Amino acid sequence: MGYRIAVVGATGNVGREMLNILAERQFPVDAIVALASRRSLGTECSFGDKTLTTEDLDTFDFAGWDMALFAIGSDATKKYAPVAARAGCVVIDNSSLYRYDPDVPLIVPEVNPDAIEGYARKNIIANPNCSTAQMVVALKPLHDRARIKRVVVSTYQSVSGSGKEAMDELWNQTKGIFVPGQEVAPKVYPKQIAFNVIPHIDVFMEDGSTKEEWKMVAETKKIVDASIKVTATCVRVPVFVGHAESINIETEDFLDEEEAREILREAPGIMVIDKREDGGYVTPVECVGDFATYISRIRQDGTIDNGLNFWCVSDNLRKGAALNAVQIAELLGRRVLQKG
Numbered sequence: 001m002g003y004r005i006a007v008v009g010a011t012g013n014v015g016r017e018m019l020n021i022l023a024e025r026q027f028p029v030d031a032i033v034a035l036a037s038r039r040s041l042g043t044e045c046s047f048g049d050k051t052l053t054t055e056d057l058d059t060f061d062f063a064g065w066d067m068a069l070f071a072i073g074s075d076a077t078k079k080y081a082p083v084a085a086r087a088g089c090v091v092i093d094n095s096s097l098y099r100y101d102p103d104v105p106l107i108v109p110e111v112n113p114d115a116i117e118g119y120a121r122k123n124i125i126a127n128p129n130c131s132t133a134q135m136v137v138a139l140k141p142l143h144d145r146a147r148i149k150r151v152v153v154s155t156y157q158s159v160s161g162s163g164k165e166a167m168d169e170l171w172n173q174t175k176g177i178f179v180p181g182q183e184v185a186p187k188v189y190p191k192q193i194a195f196n197v198i199p200h201i202d203v204f205m206e207d208g209s210t211k212e213e214w215k216m217v218a219e220t221k222k223i224v225d226a227s228i229k230v231t232a233t234c235v236r237v238p239v240f241v242g243h244a245e246s247i248n249i250e251t252e253d254f255l256d257e258e259e260a261r262e263i264l265r266e267a268p269g270i271m272v273i274d275k276r277e278d279g280g281y282v283t284p285v286e287c288v289g290d291f292a293t294y295i296s297r298i299r300q301d302g303t304i305d306n307g308l309n310f311w312c313v314s315d316n317l318r319k320g321a322a323l324n325a326v327q328i329a330e331l332l333g334r335r336v337l338q339k340g
């Protein structure tokens with residue numbers, strides 16, 4: 001006995017990874033359907049060794065379906081998520097639309113699984129922003145041991161976070177630099193991304209931060225602890241897949257680097273690769289396709305009494321989006337629907 005599950009936005013970067021991960025983790029499926037907009041109708045998607053042909057989201061009847069993993073923009077989510085939820089299908093939404101809604105749980109299963117109890121208020125569960133998900137997996141075990149007061153994070157975010165068009169822009173712009181006459185002007189990004197870094201993700205806010213930075217602050221507070229102060233600088237870098245983050249934390253209680261390393265080694269969802277030698281750390285190209293959140297460069301921050309620095313890398317399409325959504329579906333099945 002398994003679940004009847006829909007993947008909405010099945011032809012996008014995240015939607016395709018959702019299908020891959022459902023198959024890789026042998027999620028108990030009785031029926032699965034790939035839904036997309038009219039313009040992607042009929043597109044074929046892989047689900048393990050099966051091929052699904054996308055069906056029309058606009059006319060789909062969600063009645064009798066257990067869960068729908070949504071990987072479409074906020075505007076389309078606003079239109080279709082309530083339709084699915086009202087039909088009795090639990091929506092697990094990857095857009096930012098519902099993340100800050102007090103009636104919608106925002107969940108990273110390794111961090112706040114009990115929040116799943118609140119799903120029935122709207123029959124919707126929110127998936128966090130990719131840059132938040134990998135960070136809170138690392139923060140949670142350290143917070144439980146030494147109570148984090150403040151987080152300073154700089155991110156190095158890959159272009160896949162902006163979608164397939166951005167990946168094409170990086171590829172073509174890079175080629176164009178070496179092939180005269182094939183220069184590619186910035187389109188997805190305001191400036192050249194090839195061999196460059198851009199300190200701007202999403203829109204600018206009144207206070208000069210960007211919405212991506214605001215998301216990391218708001219979501220960390222909702223998922224881990226509202227008392228934690230967070231300041232973020234989110235940067236786009238010329239990497240195809242894999243977000244990296246430089247994280248500095250200040251804690252209430254002193255936590256030495258060796259104890260922090262052991263705590264992280266034991267924590268769910270984390271792999272510690274941390275040797276003080278050439279290559280003794282993880283880089284984005286090595287995390288692609290993995291489930292883990294990798295931690296390296298763990299070391300004391302001697303400029304404050306209780307400070308630690310570390311490096312955090314994860315596949316933004318997986319833990320940052322599709323994997324976390326599938327883990328929420330697994331949690332929903334174990335704790336609530338209990339059919340699998």
Ligand code: 2RA
Binds near residue numbers: 130131158161201212
């Ligand atoms: C990005 N976190 O990396 C945003 C959305 N995926 O572009």
